[in-house]
Amino acid sequence: MLFVTHGMLRNRLPAKQEWKQLAIYGLLNISIYLGLYVLAMEQVSAGLGSLAVAANPVLISLITSFVYGHRIRTITVISLLLGATGVLLAAWPLLQTSMATPAGIAILMSSMVVYSIGTIYFSRKKWNELHMLTINGWQTLLGGIFLLPVAWATYEPAANQWNGSLLNCILWLAIPVSIIAVQLWLYMLRENVVKASFWLFLCPVSGYIIANVMVHEPIGLYTIAGMSLVIAGLYLVQRRQATK
Numbered sequence: 101m102l103f104v105t106h107g108m109l110r111n112r113l114p115a116k117q118e119w120k121q122l123a124i125y126g127l128l129n130i131s132i133y134l135g136l137y138v139l140a141m142e143q144v145s146a147g148l149g150s151l152a153v154a155a156n157p158v159l160i161s162l163i164t165s166f167v168y169g170h171r172i173r174t175i176t177v178i179s180l181l182l183g184a185t186g187v188l189l190a191a192w193p194l195l196q197t198s199m200a201t202p203a204g205i206a207i208l209m210s211s212m213v214v215y216s217i218g219t220i221y222f223s224r225k226k227w228n229e230l231h232m233l234t235i236n237g238w239q240t241l242l243g244g245i246f247l248l249p250v251a252w253a254t255y256e257p258a259a260n261q262w263n264g265s266l267l268n269c270i271l272w273l274a275i276p277v278s279i280i281a282v283q284l285w286l287y288m289l290r291e292n293v294v295k296a297s298f299w300l301f302l303c304p305v306s307g308y309i310i311a312n313v314m315v316h317e318p319i320g321l322y323t324i325a326g327m328s329l330v331i332a333g334l335y336l337v338q339r340r341q342a343t344k
Contacts, residue, residue: 101237101279111231114238121225122238128218130243135250136211143204144191147317150307151190151327152208155183157334159216167220175336182333190326199317223289232286240278304330 105111114122141149158179165171187209191200227235260266288296304327311317 101233102241105231105233105237109231109233111234114230114234115228118227118230121227122235123242125218125222125225125235126239126241126243127246128214128221130240131246133211133215133218134243135247136207136214140204140208140211144200144208145311145317146315147308147311147319147323148187148191148200148205149208150311151187151304151330152212153215153307154303154330154334155187155209156212156216156219158183159212160219163213163216163220179333179336182329182336186326186329186331186333188326189329190323193318193320193322219289222286227290232283232290236279236283236286240282 106113137149158176161176162180165176187205191205285296308317308319308323308327312319
């Protein structure tokens, strides 16, 4: 991304305050959020991870209310309760079959809070027409640099398998996720943060379907009921915001 934005497109480098903003956003969006999320994925199912991502719009509404003094509406509280109940309901059978742990769920939800804070931070800052590729490239690089001490302290050589599977995972995380998906997300956030969050409705549905197809995670009545509650909660709060 940095080669394309600076080497090919000749976009300008960040300046002064923008470096600080990129460092903070990279710390939130890459170092802490993704760091916690990866740890959580060791203890929860892939489908449950995608279900938790969809709770971010409600978290964003709550955090915005607390930070900027906005009144918390009853519909937001109801949405949060529906979402939390939905996550617990979907997780219940997974807890019984050791596909999720209470610690894993706690880490997962902590990562969602950090992700929401990062989203609010990005949308509230002035980027002075700094190119999206520049923002994404530098925040990803800086976030990775901040993780190096943790990686060094916890590195286990025996845990690495240098094969095609590792290469495929790295390519998947680097290109579709870090470049394409994040680039689209940043573009939508700059246009309208409320409208952008509507796309998170796709996470629980597509996430559980993909998890079922790829790693054969079960989709039962608890899963469907939990997904329905989360989507209902998200719909309520987003419908209220969209009609303002």
